[in-house]
Amino acid sequence: xxxxxxxxxxxxxxxxxxxxxxxxxxxxxxxxxxxxxxxxxxxxxxxxxxxxxxxxxxxxxxxxxxxxxxxxxxxxxxxxxxxxxxxxxxxxxxxxxxxxxxxxxxxxxxxxxxxxxxxxxxxxxxxxxxxxxxxxxxxxxxxxxxxxxxxxxxxxxxxxxxxxxxxxxxxxxxxxxxxxxxxxxxxxxxxxxxxxxxxxxxxxxxxxxx
Amino acid sequence: xxxxxxxxxxxxxxxxxxxxxxxxxxxxxxxxxxxxxxxxxxxxxxxxxxxxxxxxxxxxxxxxxxxxxxxxxxxxxxxxxxxxxxxxxxxxxxxxxxxxxxxxxxxxxxxxxxxxxxxxxxxxxxxxxxxxxxxxxxxxxxxxxxxxxxxxxxxxxxxxxxxxxxxxxxxxxxxxxxxxxxxxxxxxxxxxxxxxxxxxxxxxxxxxxxxxxxxxxxxxxxxxxxxxxxxxxxxxxxxxxxxxxxxxxxxxxxxxxxxxxxxxxxxxxxxxxxxxxxxxxxxxxxxxxxx
Numbered sequence: 001x002x003x004x005x006x007x008x009x010x011x012x013x014x015x016x017x018x019x020x021x022x023x024x025x026x027x028x029x030x031x032x033x034x035x036x037x038x039x040x041x042x043x044x045x046x047x048x049x050x051x052x053x054x055x056x057x058x059x060x061x062x063x064x065x066x067x068x069x070x071x072x073x074x075x076x077x078x079x080x081x082x083x084x085x086x087x088x089x090x091x092x093x094x095x096x097x098x099x100x101x102x103x104x105x106x107x108x109x110x111x112x113x114x115x116x117x118x119x120x121x122x123x124x125x126x127x128x129x130x131x132x133x134x135x136x137x138x139x140x141x142x143x144x145x146x147x148x149x150x151x152x153x154x155x156x157x158x159x160x161x162x163x164x165x166x167x168x169x170x171x172x173x174x175x176x177x178x179x180x181x182x183x184x185x186x187x188x189x190x191x192x193x194x195x196x197x198x199x200x201x202x203x204x205x206x207x208x209x210x
Numbered sequence: 211x212x213x214x215x216x217x218x219x220x221x222x223x224x225x226x227x228x229x230x231x232x233x234x235x236x237x238x239x240x241x242x243x244x245x246x247x248x249x250x251x252x253x254x255x256x257x258x259x260x261x262x263x264x265x266x267x268x269x270x271x272x273x274x275x276x277x278x279x280x281x282x283x284x285x286x287x288x289x290x291x292x293x294x295x296x297x298x299x300x301x302x303x304x305x306x307x308x309x310x311x312x313x314x315x316x317x318x319x320x321x322x323x324x325x326x327x328x329x330x331x332x333x334x335x336x337x338x339x340x341x342x343x344x345x346x347x348x349x350x351x352x353x354x355x356x357x358x359x360x361x362x363x364x365x366x367x368x369x370x371x372x373x374x375x376x377x378x379x380x381x382x383x384x385x386x387x388x389x390x391x392x393x394x395x396x397x398x399x400x401x402x403x404x405x406x407x408x409x410x411x412x413x414x415x416x417x418x419x420x421x422x423x424x425x426x427x428x429x430x431x432x433x434x435x436x437x438x439x440x441x442x443x444x445x446x447x448x449x450x451x452x453x454x455x456x457x458x459x460x461x462x463x464x465x466x467x468x469x470x471x472x473x474x475x476x477x478x479x480x481x482x483x484x485x486x487x488x489x490x491x492x493x494x495x496x497x498x499x500x501x
Contacts (some may be wrong), residue, residue, distance in 0.1 A: 081432035091431030120428035122420035129420050129428040133439070136466065137407050150399055154390035158399040161361035161388055162353050166434040169403075196410075196466055 001110045002028035006045070008035030013054050013080035013088060020115050030111050032078075039063035042075065050104035051075045052094075052111075057131075057187040060095045060124045072099025076108045080117070081130050083172070084180030091118045093128040126191035135185040135197055141169035142200035178206030212384040213377065214324075218243060218294035220311055221301035222253040222284070225328055228356030229298055231257050234282040235270070235357070236385045241283045241290050250284040257282060260357060292318045296381060298350055299337075300328040303457070308332070309340030316342030324378055326350040330401055331457035334394040335367035344369040348378040351398055352387075360388040363398040396461040405454050406466035408446075411439035415490075416472050422490040444489035448476045 005014075005024040011034035014020050024032070029049040033041050038054040042063050045051050051074060053063055060077035077095030082088040092112050096105055105121070112119050122129050145152055156168020173181055182203040189197035199207070217233040219226050222244040230253065233240040244250050261278060264270035270278075283290070291297055297315055301307055312325060319325075325347045327337050338347035348370055353359035362382050366375045382389040392398045397405060411429075415422055426438020443451060455469035476482070476489065483489030 089432045091428055093428060118427060118431035120424045122424060123418055125419045129425050130432040132414060133410050133429065136410060137403060140403065148393060149395055150390060150392045155399055157388065158361060158363065158390050159403065162400040163404065164436040
């Protein structure tokens with residue numbers, strides 16, 4: 001399915017050179033707005049089947065407005081999951097609202113899946129799916145390291161061999177950046193008020209040194 | 211190098227039978243004890259068919275098979291375990307049951323015999339306290355199925371002697387397993403992280419963030435996990451997840467370890483997971499996944 005891209009700059013989902021950018025059309029019924037200013041560009045877009053807005057840690061409602069649980073239109077949010085400065089994963093979280101137009105959702109899914117990306121649909125909550133589940137686990141791993149539960153190596157080995165994870169939590173944080181973890185988990189802690197998201201000491205230290 | 215030659219396994223459920231396979235395969239004389247004759251017969255069948263398949267798949271040389279089988283003994287007589295240098299307990303997860311077993315074993319086994327528990331949620335120090343030999347006691351938590359999973363979480367109790375831990379560690383390596391050292395903490399490492407992670411996923415469904423299939427897809431696609439949390443929970447079973455949560459939360463009072471109400475509703479609705487054909491996902495065929 002054809003799609004057009006409006007690039008507001010600094011996209012984490014589709015950085016310069018990504019194949020998704022080069023395959024876009026000039027004009028199309030589906031518009032994908034990428035970059036840190038994606039939400040602000042929304043008002044200038046009219047008469048499209050679906051509009052996809054790249055999200056950071058904020059909710060889609062920030063850009064569309066909300067009204068007593070009846071919000072929803074042809075505008076969807078999305079973010080391609082990415083840890084720190086590691087390359088983006090193949091997974092896109094596609095955010096809908098209670099009254100999102102089903103045809104817009106189907107068109108958005110078709111565009112993303114057509115580009116070879118995996119799509120997981122979720123409602124408009126802070127942290128969506130992956131960050132919401134991953135960050136408490138990473139904070140717990142950092143806290144338990146401080147508390148001497150096991151060495152970093154043994155913790156990582158346990159989760160790799162015991163659960164088949166591709167890498168353990170400490171190796172993952174070292175590869176993708178503790179300061180980047182701090183930024184995401186701090187934003188979720190503010191949004192959700194749940195202590196499980198409060199940045200672990202080691203993440204705070206790394207942030208202060210960055 | 212290990213000084214251990216003969217291994218006892220007390221309790222021959224799925225876990226005990228798996229540990230017995232690991233010990234026999236590594237060349238140890240292995241004695242499996244259980245009070246239930248029918249369980250012993252079943253374990254004997256399971257282990258022999260496992261080794262036969264290992265030969266078929268070229269994982270085990272055919273000429274080794276008779277030796278391994280002859281080194282693997284099943285008995286309902288506790289006194290047979292007197293010949294063991296280490297006894298690994300894999301009975302029901304109940305402190306009283308474990309204490310009763312170890313009290314008997316302490317009378318039967320010579321002083322040098324090490325005691326180990328495969329418990330996943332009970333404190334090693336607590337079990338050791340009723341064993342009569344707390345200084346020669348160690349936690350050895352194998353993963354299910356033990357014969358395929360290399361990981362063993364090893365933990366000393368408060369009174370475990372350093373020499374005991376070192377002997378058990380060398381023995382674990384001689385089994386061909388990969389030991390990791392953890393404190394004697396509820397859930398050790400694996401369950402400490404896994405139980406709350408799965409509960410968090412269930413709470414996302416409870417609060418309407420996304421459907422289970424979408425969450426599985428997101429976690430697998432974004433993090434490269436082999437299974438999504440709901441695929442894994444359907445294998446574990448809601449009844450088991452409830453027991454794990456109750457054990458963990460009872461000890462830690464951590465909110466993430468508390469059992470989400472949806473689990474109890476699913477148990478009431480008969481949606482236990484793969485074994486009943488329906489959990490968070492629906493399955494056409496429920497065989498092979500019995501608990």
